[in-house]
Amino acid sequence: MHWSTNPPRRQGDDFLGNMFHRWATRLLRSLSGRPCFQIYGKARSESAWRIIDVYATPRRDRDSRWPPYLFRGVCITWTTEIIVVGWDFAEEVLRQQRDEPASCEQPVQVAAGRIRDPQRRAAVGAPPFPRASEVLAHECGHTWQTLRLGLLYWPIGAAFTLFREGPHWWNHFENQASELGQFGGIVRGSVCEELMWRLSRPRPGENESIIQSNGLSASTLASALSRTQQQRSS
Numbered sequence: 001m002h003w004s005t006n007p008p009r010r011q012g013d014d015f016l017g018n019m020f021h022r023w024a025t026r027l028l029r030s031l032s033g034r035p036c037f038q039i040y041g042k043a044r045s046e047s048a049w050r051i052i053d054v055y056a057t058p059r060r061d062r063d064s065r066w067p068p069y070l071f072r073g074v075c076i077t078w079t080t081e082i083i084v085v086g087w088d089f090a091e092e093v094l095r096q097q098r099d100e101p102a103s104c105e106q107p108v109q110v111a112a113g114r115i116r117d118p119q120r121r122a123a124v125g126a127p128p129f130p131r132a133s134e135v136l137a138h139e140c141g142h143t144w145q146t147l148r149l150g151l152l153y154w155p156i157g158a159a160f161t162l163f164r165e166g167p168h169w170w171n172h173f174e175n176q177a178s179e180l181g182q183f184g185g186i187v188r189g190s191v192c193e194e195l196m197w198r199l200s201r202p203r204p205g206e207n208e209s210i211i212q213s214n215g216l217s218a219s220t221l222a223s224a225l226s227r228t229q230q231q232r233s234s
């Protein structure tokens with residue numbers, strides 16, 4: 001299953017696919033409440049950044065009782081505008097962005113274009129396992145695929161996501177998301193209160209005084225994030 005970077009699409013397919021994605025986005029938003037934050041995302045081949053809602057659910061946490069592969073510890077891109085992750089993953093992204101904020105000028109990309117190939121990653125000096133921000137860049141690659149594939153995104157995604165990355169044609173869906181996805185940072189003022197609260201808690205091994213001595217209260221985090229992020233387009 002190969003498709004080029006800019007496959008020709010019939011107009012009818014685009015219209016129907018886009019309409020369905022808009023309808024699905026509205027439905028998911030009405031069911032999911034407020035996103036935990038919004039991000040700038042796109043594929044390398046796109047010139048303009050898109051704003052994508054990231055929703056968090058405990059079903060996708062690493063210690064969730066929901067089944068693995070579909071839920072536990074898994075991020076999923078539902079539509080062009082919606083990515084769903086675990087609360088623990090969202091917290092990890094925010095911690096990384098607090099320390100090393102991405103921007104549209106310096107977006108996060110998946111090192112070596114692979115999240116599950118330690119050797120290929122080592123060849124470019126990257127750690128063997130991807131950071132949460134890289135995984136989010138991979139999901140941004142999937143949002144681009146929703147634009148290209150329209151209605152076909154869901155059946156193709158369902159069929160090929162579980163094959164992961166690799167050298168075969170059936171790995172192309174996942175390879176492409178890793179090669180093209182770009183995460184351009186968190187949208188200013190979009191982080192929800194619960195995530196701010198989570199970030200202000202000490203982690204195991206950290207104590208309250210360390211958190212406070214670093215000025216990591218929810219309010220300072222909010223202002224730090226808004227200072228590092230600027231509203232951008234294209």
Ligand SMILES: [Zn+2]
Binds near residue numbers: 138161174177
């Ligand atoms: Zn994927």
